[in-house]
Amino acid sequence: MQTPSPISSGPTLMIDWQIVLVAFEKDVKKLDATIERLLSHSLTKDILILASDKPALRERCARWDIPAQYSLPNHYPESGYWQSLLQSLNYRGKRTLFIRAGALVPTAWDGRLIATLEESSALAVSPVSAQHNLLTLFSAPRKPLLSVDALDQWLVEYARGESFDIPLLLESAAALQGESWVQLLANSKNDAELFLSAHELGLPLLATDQLYVDDSAVQMSHLPDKLPLAWKEALSESHPLMSIRHAMTELDSKQEAPPSLCNCLPVRLHVVHSWGGGMGRWIEDAVEGDSKHQNLVLRPLGDWGAFGKRLALYRNAQMDRPIKSWLLSQPILSTTASHYQYRQILAEIVREFKVESLMVSSLIGQSLDLLRTALPTTIVCHDFYPFCPPLVATYGEPCTNCDPKRLEACLASNPNHRFFIQETTEHWKNIRSEFVELVLQANIRLVAPSKSVVKRYHSLVPTWKSKEIEIIEHGLNLALSNNLAKLRSKSPTLPNARLRIVVLGSLVTEKGGDLLAELIPKLGQFADIWLIGSGESGRRFSGISSVTVIEFYEREELALQLTNVQAEIGLLLSIVPETFSYTLSELWAAGIPVVATDVGAFSDRLKDGKNGWLVTPEVTAILRRLVLINESRTILKNSRAFIGEQATRSSQMMMDDYHELELPKDCIPRKRFFLARRQYNNPYKSVVITTQQPAGDSNIDYQLPFLKVLSEFLYYAGHKLNYSPRLPKWPRRK
Numbered sequence: 001m002q003t004p005s006p007i008s009s010g011p012t013l014m015i016d017w018q019i020v021l022v023a024f025e026k027d028v029k030k031l032d033a034t035i036e037r038l039l040s041h042s043l044t045k046d047i048l049i050l051a052s053d054k055p056a057l058r059e060r061c062a063r064w065d066i067p068a069q070y071s072l073p074n075h076y077p078e079s080g081y082w083q084s085l086l087q088s089l090n091y092r093g094k095r096t097l098f099i100r101a102g103a104l105v106p107t108a109w110d111g112r113l114i115a116t117l118e119e120s121s122a123l124a125v126s127p128v129s130a131q132h133n134l135l136t137l138f139s140a141p142r143k144p145l146l147s148v149d150a151l152d153q154w155l156v157e158y159a160r161g162e163s164f165d166i167p168l169l170l171e172s173a174a175a176l177q178g179e180s181w182v183q184l185l186a187n188s189k190n191d192a193e194l195f196l197s198a199h200e201l202g203l204p205l206l207a208t209d210q211l212y213v214d215d216s217a218v219q220m221s222h223l224p225d226k227l228p229l230a231w232k233e234a235l236s237e238s239h240p241l242m243s244i245r246h247a248m249t250e251l252d253s254k255q256e257a258p259p260s261l262c263n264c265l266p267v268r269l270h271v272v273h274s275w276g277g278g279m280g281r282w283i284e285d286a287v288e289g290d291s292k293h294q295n296l297v298l299r300p301l302g303d304w305g306a307f308g309k310r311l312a313l314y315r316n317a318q319m320d321r322p323i324k325s326w327l328l329s330q331p332i333l334s335t336t337a338s339h340y341q342y343r344q345i346l347a348e349i350v351r352e353f354k355v356e357s358l359m360v361s362s363l364i365g366q367s368l369d370l371l372r373t374a375l376p377t378t379i380v381c382h383d384f385y386p387f388c389p390p391l392v393a394t395y396g397e398p399c400t401n402c403d404p405k406r407l408e409a410c411l412a413s414n415p416n417h418r419f420f421i422q423e424t425t426e427h428w429k430n431i432r433s434e435f436v437e438l439v440l441q442a443n444i445r446l447v448a449p450s451k452s453v454v455k456r457y458h459s460l461v462p463t464w465k466s467k468e469i470e471i472i473e474h475g476l477n478l479a480l481s482n483n484l485a486k487l488r489s490k491s492p493t494l495p496n497a498r499l500r501i502v503v504l505g506s507l508v509t510e511k512g513g514d515l516l517a518e519l520i521p522k523l524g525q526f527a528d529i530w531l532i533g534s535g536e537s538g539r540r541f542s543g544i545s546s547v548t549v550i551e552f553y554e555r556e557e558l559a560l561q562l563t564n565v566q567a568e569i570g571l572l573l574s575i576v577p578e579t580f581s582y583t584l585s586e587l588w589a590a591g592i593p594v595v596a597t598d599v600g601a602f603s604d605r606l607k608d609g610k611n612g613w614l615v616t617p618e619v620t621a622i623l624r625r626l627v628l629i630n631e632s633r634t635i636l637k638n639s640r641a642f643i644g645e646q647a648t649r650s651s652q653m654m655m656d657d658y659h660e661l662e663l664p665k666d667c668i669p670r671k672r673f674f675l676a677r678r679q680y681n682n683p684y685k686s687v688v689i690t691t692q693q694p695a696g697d698s699n700i701d702y703q704l705p706f707l708k709v710l711s712e713f714l715y716y717a718g719h720k721l722n723y724s725p726r727l728p729k730w731p732r733r734k
Contacts, residue, residue, distance in 0.1 A: 030102035172215030289651030300365025308332030308365030315680030488591035512573020
């Protein structure tokens with residue numbers, strides 16, 4: 001398993017701490033291993049070796065380009081470790097991380113301890129240990145079998161992200177700060193008195209469950225001899241690490257590596273709706289293609305009466321089991337201008353999960369408070385909501401303006417306005433006004449997937465002409481594009497047969513379902529049509545001899561479906577302007593030319609007569625073009641050759657472009673290293689924290705199809721069987 005690098009490239013981190021590597025006479029053979037880890041896994045390069053003045057240590061230290069101070073005694077007295085080294089260093093309170101020779105550290109260990117130190121304002125913070133009897137990661141101190149990186153990753157996945165009081169400092173590793181140490185050292189004869197004095201002065205000594213150090217090669221003292229009975233009882237009966245020690249011991253004994261090792265990356269919160277579709281595709285591709293952020297996803301759960309009854313936070317775009325969820329006492333019907341509880345929830349997420357930026361793909365079921373956080377915020381214009389409640393900015397024809405009078409007429413009679421009919425016209429006027437004004441803030445970036453979206457927004461919202469809208473086209477995930485690319489070199493093997501046409505995706509009215517219904521009687525005379533992924537909207541075409549309907553397919557099956565069809569041409573019939581069109585990208589990735597209506601992103605992306613053909617959204621024009629293609633199949637061959645020269649844009653390319661747009665930061669916030677590396681990807685821990693959950697309710701998205709919910713239930717049941725230790729072994733798969 002590859003060791004992650006300590007930090008991603010980009011802005012610098014303000015470093016005001018030093019690392020002191022402690023080496024007594026007996027530590028000479030352990031020095032090299034610790035130095036190697038410090039140099040490759042620390043954020044700071046300000047390292048000092050504090051060593052005993054022995055020839056062997058001097059010779060070993062000279063091998064490294066690290067300053068050394070030889071003021072330590074050869075040995076330290078019992079209960080005098082910290083007294084000896086702090087006095088030898090003449091420690092005056094600068095933020096310093098002390099590490100004993102022989103200890104091995106994981107990635108960004110110093111930044112993570114400093115983040116805890118800074119957040120808690122403690123006098124000192126110690127990490128979790130391998131062999132200290134109070135701070136051991138295991139049921140009992142032991143020499144670990146897994147690497148320090150693997151165990152540290154497991155710890156982060158299990159840990160609560162908490163610090164807790166302890167009556168000592170870990171001798172193998174600890175972070176110290178504060179001038180109070182000068183007084184404490186002057187008034188103490190040994191370490192026990194040092195720790196007691198800190199307690200008496202109300203100066204906290206803490207441990208954190210967010211960092212593990214492998215100190216199995218270090219000899220150290222354990223608990224002080226004299227401790228209050230209540231402290232001893234608490235540490236033995238309700239230790240903060242007690243709940244995870246058995247699991248960590250089992251994982252180490254089995255030498256089971258974590259699913260992956262994670263870097264310390266900035267946390268980005270994606271905000272989406274629950275409808276799936278193109279946006280669902282985009283968020284999956286965006287998270288997969290983003291190697292520069294730790295991505296979390298916030299989405300509302302609700303129904304047609306209120307789209308935001310609950311908020312759920314997920315660790316990635318799969319959105320199978322939330323990390324945490326909240327029940328809203330007052331559900332959000334569509335989008336609200338402000339919502340007190342929502343604002344508190346958002347602040348909690350930003351604070352607890354150390355969110356550094358927002359990427360808003362939808363405001364459905366959300367509050368405009370999202371745009372008031374002052375965090376760097378990117379709005380991805382997948383549609384025209386909430387400026388346009390019907391989403392598509394089409395009322396009879398694509399809208400180029402929308403004054404209050406036109407908005408009133410639209411909300412009263414536009415058939416596209418069918419999702420949020422419970423809200424009043426005054427509500428939408430207020431939402432529009434607030435939204436337009438909030439977007440003008442300097443911390444908010446607008447991104448559109450095609451030129452037509454920019455042009456239409458500048459026409460619809462004149463005040464945004466001064467606001468740059470960047471264009472970043474969507475990309476396909478790597479697995480899908482690779483599978484589809486295999487079809488590019490395979491031309492259909494039936495050149496003299498009936499024309500073979502494929503239509504991908506939904507066939508509701510706005511996607512051209514009614515147009516296709518008019519086309520099919522004449523189109524079926526010379527062509528066979530496959531409707532792939534049409535869902536329920538394709539059922540009205542079932543039973544027609546020239547039409548094959550495949551309602552649903554998994555995305556990874558698309559290449560196989562297209563191979564079976566051997567389609568010569570794709571047909572995309574949207575009558576409202578698309579903002580991008582994933583189906584167009586997929587057909588091109590497979591080398592299939594496309595006939596598309598001359599609206600929206602189709603007009604932007606197609607080169608007429610090259611990689612496809614643009615037609616007006618009328619039956620006569622569409623049929624005329626398909627007849628010409630049928631009579632001259634050579635143009636299909638030429639178009640396939642042109643498409644073969646087109647590069648397929650990947651989701652990674654897309655997210656790299658988004659990364660280039662990020663507002664520059666003067667420095668990296670230290671909070672990034674608090675609870676760093678957590679991926680919320682623990683296969684043995686799937687507890688969902690839910691606030692205000694009524695009896696009998698669970699985190700179910702009522703907008704999901706029944707089969708999808710059933711599939712998730714079966715997954716849960718199988719997971720429960722496999723990992724519930726109280727169940728007998730016979731029903732388990734493992």
